[in-house]
Amino acid sequence: xxxxxxxxxxxxxxxxxxxxxxxxxxxxxVIKVVSLGWSRDRAPSAGSKTVGVAKSYAKGFIVWPFxxxxxxTFAGNAVTLIAGGVFHLGLFAVIFLGAPHMLxxxxxxGIGWPTLPLPIIDWLAAAAIAAMVALAINRMANPxxxxxxxxxxxxxxxxxxxxxxxxxxxxxxxxxxxxxxxALHVLAVDVMLIWIPFSRISHFVxxxxxxxxxxxxxxxxxxxx
Amino acid sequence: xxREPDRExxxxxxxxxxVSRRDFVKYAGALAGTMAFCSIPAPVGASGLPEALAAxxxxxxxxxxxxxxxxxxxxxxxxxxxxxxxxxxxLTRSQSPTLGDLVLNxxxxxxxxxLFAAAGFQAxxxxxxxxEKYYGQYVLIVEGSIPxxxxxxxCTIGGRTAIxxxxxxxxxxxxxxxxxxxxxxxxxxxxxxxxxxxxxVWEIITDKAVVNIPGCPAIPEVTTxxxxxxxxxxxxxxxxxxxxxKTFYGQTIHDRCLRRPFYEAGxxxxxxxxxxxxxxxxxxxxxxxxxxxxxxxxxxxxxxxxSFPIQSGHPCLGCSQPNFWDGxxxxxxxxxxxxxxxxxxxxxxxxxxxxxxxxVATANRVKKKQAATAxxxxxx
Numbered sequence: 001x002x003x004x005x006x007x008x009x010x011x012x013x014x015x016x017x018x019x020x021x022x023x024x025x026x027x028x029x030v031i032k033v034v035s036l037g038w039s040r041d042r043a044p045s046a047g048s049k050t051v052g053v054a055k056s057y058a059k060g061f062i063v064w065p066f067x068x069x070x071x072x073t074f075a076g077n078a079v080t081l082i083a084g085g086v087f088h089l090g091l092f093a094v095i096f097l098g099a100p101h102m103l104x105x106x107x108x109x110g111i112g113w114p115t116l117p118l119p120i121i122d123w124l125a126a127a128a129i130a131a132m133v134a135l136a137i138n139r140m141a142n143p144x145x146x147x148x149x150x151x152x153x154x155x156x157x158x159x160x161x162x163x164x165x166x167x168x169x170x171x172x173x174x175x176x177x178x179x180x181x182x183a184l185h186v187l188a189v190d191v192m193l194i195w196i197p198f199s200r201i202s203h204f205v206x207x208x209x210x211x212x213x214x215x216x217x218x219x220x221x222x223x224x225x
Numbered sequence: 226x227x228r229e230p231d232r233e234x235x236x237x238x239x240x241x242x243x244v245s246r247r248d249f250v251k252y253a254g255a256l257a258g259t260m261a262f263c264s265i266p267a268p269v270g271a272s273g274l275p276e277a278l279a280a281x282x283x284x285x286x287x288x289x290x291x292x293x294x295x296x297x298x299x300x301x302x303x304x305x306x307x308x309x310x311x312x313x314x315x316l317t318r319s320q321s322p323t324l325g326d327l328v329l330n331x332x333x334x335x336x337x338x339x340l341f342a343a344a345g346f347q348a349x350x351x352x353x354x355x356x357e358k359y360y361g362q363y364v365l366i367v368e369g370s371i372p373x374x375x376x377x378x379x380c381t382i383g384g385r386t387a388i389x390x391x392x393x394x395x396x397x398x399x400x401x402x403x404x405x406x407x408x409x410x411x412x413x414x415x416x417x418x419x420x421x422x423x424x425x426v427w428e429i430i431t432d433k434a435v436v437n438i439p440g441c442p443a444i445p446e447v448t449t450x451x452x453x454x455x456x457x458x459x460x461x462x463x464x465x466x467x468x469x470x471k472t473f474y475g476q477t478i479h480d481r482c483l484r485r486p487f488y489e490a491g492x493x494x495x496x497x498x499x500x501x502x503x504x505x506x507x508x509x510x511x512x513x514x515x516x517x518x519x520x521x522x523x524x525x526x527x528x529x530x531x532s533f534p535i536q537s538g539h540p541c542l543g544c545s546q547p548n549f550w551d552g553x554x555x556x557x558x559x560x561x562x563x564x565x566x567x568x569x570x571x572x573x574x575x576x577x578x579x580x581x582x583x584x585v586a587t588a589n590r591v592k593k594k595q596a597a598t599a600x601x602x603x604x605x
Contacts, residue, residue: 002466004547007517011553012563019562023571024578031582035590099491103510103558107565112510117491178477179517 007183010190018190025197026205033206038213045220052219056211077145079138083131090128091160094121094167122171129164132157152199159195162188235456236294253289292457299456300355300363302394303337306380306387307414307423308369310339312405315442316449332364332452338382349383356397364455365398366448367391367426370407370414374422391429400455401426401435404448406544409437409469416550427468436461437468439520441544446525447473467547469519478515478541481523484508497538508535512556514543 095101099115106112115121136157139145166185169175176184196202233241239249305313317340334340336352343351355363369387372379377386395401403426406412414423427435438447451470454462462470479485487493487507494501495510507513515523518541522533535541540556543549553563 002547008548008552008563015562016564016566019566020570020574024574024581027575027578028582028585029578031579032586035583035586099493099509100558100560104561107557107561115491115493118489120491173480178479182517 003177003180003183007179007186010183010186014190015186015193018193022193022197025194026202029197029202030205033209041217041220043221047219047222049216049219052217053212053215056215056218060211077138077142079134080145083134083138087128087131087135090124090131091164093124094128094164097121098125118171122168125164125168125171129161129168132161132164136161155195156199156201159188159192159199160201163192233297234294235296235298238298239293249293250286250290253293254286257286257289289453289457296456298333299452300359301332301334301337301366301452302352302355302363302398303334303340303366303368304387304390304394305338306367306369306371306391306408307412307421308405308407309413310368312368312440312442312448313337313339316404316445332456335363346383356394360397362399363397364400364402364452365394366402366404367408368404370411370421370423370425371429372414372421373424373429374420379421388429391426395426395430395433398433400461401430401433402448402451403427403435403437403439404443406439406441406443406546406549409439409467410547412441413550415548434461434464435468436464436470438473439467439469439545439547440522441542441549443545444473444521444525444527447521465519469545473521473525474519474545476519478518478520478523478535479513482515482535483523484535502538505538508538508540510558511540512554512558513540514546514549514552514559515541516559518543518546520545 093116096105097116098121099118102112102115139149139153139157163185166181166188170178170181170185175181192201196204236249244252303313335355336348338348341348369380371377371387371391373388377388380387382390403409407414407423408426410425411419411423411428414421415425425437427437436451438444438451440447447470450473451462454460454470462472465471465474467474479488482488484505484507487505488509492501492504492506493510494504494506494508496502497511509515513535515535522541523535526533526536542555543552546552551563553559553561
């Protein structure tokens with residue numbers, strides 16, 4: 001089996017399977033979490049739930065990366081927050097605004113959108129990869145984070161890092177032939193897709209659950225989240 | 226390779242055809258350029274050239290001249306199986322005086338079903354006689370894939386299967402060249418579901434080196450370049466892991482594409498008649514397979530260096546890559562997955578996941594309730 005065949009397998013049947021596991025796995029997790037239910041809140045409403053939710057999102061991820069002092073960001077672990085922000089920004093730019101990725105979305109969703117030039121995507125990708133390395137070092141160096149980290153955290157990091165680093169090598173035609181690194185990149189993405197629903201990377205769904213629920217609760221009690 | 230009295234040398238042949246010495250020397254220089262030689266291939270001793278000529282030299286033109294002057298024409302047997310004769314068309318339609326045209330004078334094409342005037346048993350007899358006379362000396366060029374399903378009956382010539390003819394001809398060949406994607410990797414006949422069990426030559430002939438010159442069709446200059454390499458040096462050019470000559474297949478179309486700067490700058494044509502298309506921007510979003518396609522189209526080009534598909538405004542189809550027919554739609558983005566799951570498949574996966582989730586949640590609730598009841602029982 002040569003790398004072209006591996007690439008076809010990774011882009012074809014394996015991707016298909018991974019996508020099905022991803023969709024099925026997320027549905028499983030969402031239903032399971034929602035089914036936990038929550039107790040009825042009988043307190044009289046003192047404010048607007050909607051406003052609370054809006055504020056929660058604004059401070060959570062719209063304002064925070066750009067105005068760090070809003071939540072006394074640096075009071076905690078600055079590396080986690082800065083590198084975490086850079087990583088997420090780079091990740092989103094690369095997977096949604098990189099031309100090759102947009103074409104992948106287009107083939108799945110049927111709609112396309114404008115993309116950013118390669119040099120911009122490239123620098124953002126490099127920044128995201130550097131941020132991941134910083135986060136890994138920080139996690140190993142910080143005694144508290146080290147206590148919180150187990151094999152699952154290491155795998156979370158690895159399964160996100162592999163697609164990013166193989167994608168970067170592919171773009172720059174480094175070390176491998178194009179079809180080899182392309183196959184490795186897609187294989188890494190497939191593995192990540194399978195891993196996501198059953199790991200904390202699923203926070204890309206559940207983050208919105210908690211932001212909405214907490215925002216509504218704070219809003220109802222008229223406290224600023 | 227010893228010179229036989231009954232075989233005229235290439236130079237004698239060209240002279241008889243009215244090619245002047247000046248054109249001959251120019252041609253030898255052009256050949257050295259096409260094959261991008263910067264030094265003599267290592268096993269040059271096997272070529273039978275004088276030792277003085279085998280010494281490394283920055284200019285290979287004199288070497289090529291000497292070789293062409295001294296060597297007899299190479300007998301070539303050209304077999305066609307599951308093909309469209311497109312590679313032959315490409316090779317023979319080169320405008321005179323191109324390399325392809327001249328190379329056809331360098332080889333003695335002793336059997337070629339599309340080109341020869343003879344037919345029937347006479348033609349077959351001639352081929353058999355040539356194969357016997359030049360056993361171990363002739364070059365075998367194969368065009369078209371070889372069907373292997375149902376004992377190979379899907380392609381028979383003169384009552385014999387392609388696989389049988391190939392094995393027979395390969396046994397006495399000094400070199401085997403697969404021209405075009407079909408002969409190299411199975412090509413169109415191999416496309417899913419591959420009803421004839423089509424295979425490339427190198428999957429069948431495994432005891433000899435087979436040079437793959439994939440493409441649909443193969444670039445004529447590449448075929449002639451490989452032939453000339455064999456003719457001049459008596460050896461095959463350096464090959465990559467898919468048995469393609471590195472000189473011609475060392476880089477991707479994307480690497481050498483004239484539209485590459487637009488890719489880097491993020492300027493893409495989004496349809497065949499938009500502003501980007503008119504301005505000659507990158508065709509990546511129109512499905513160009515250039516980044517994964519190894520071939521020399523972007524450098525050698527077609528029709529005597531006139532143009533190549535991307536230059537003419539069409540994305541690369543990746544026709545020199547294995548299984549390119551099954552590599553996703555021609556106009557689908559190269560980075561896109563090969564298949565798109567239908568709504569039903571995604572819905573089924575989601576429903577299955579949700580059902581399992583609901584089942585587990587219910588089981589958890591029952592367990593919780595039982596635990597609570599047990600608790601209450603203990604407390605009471």
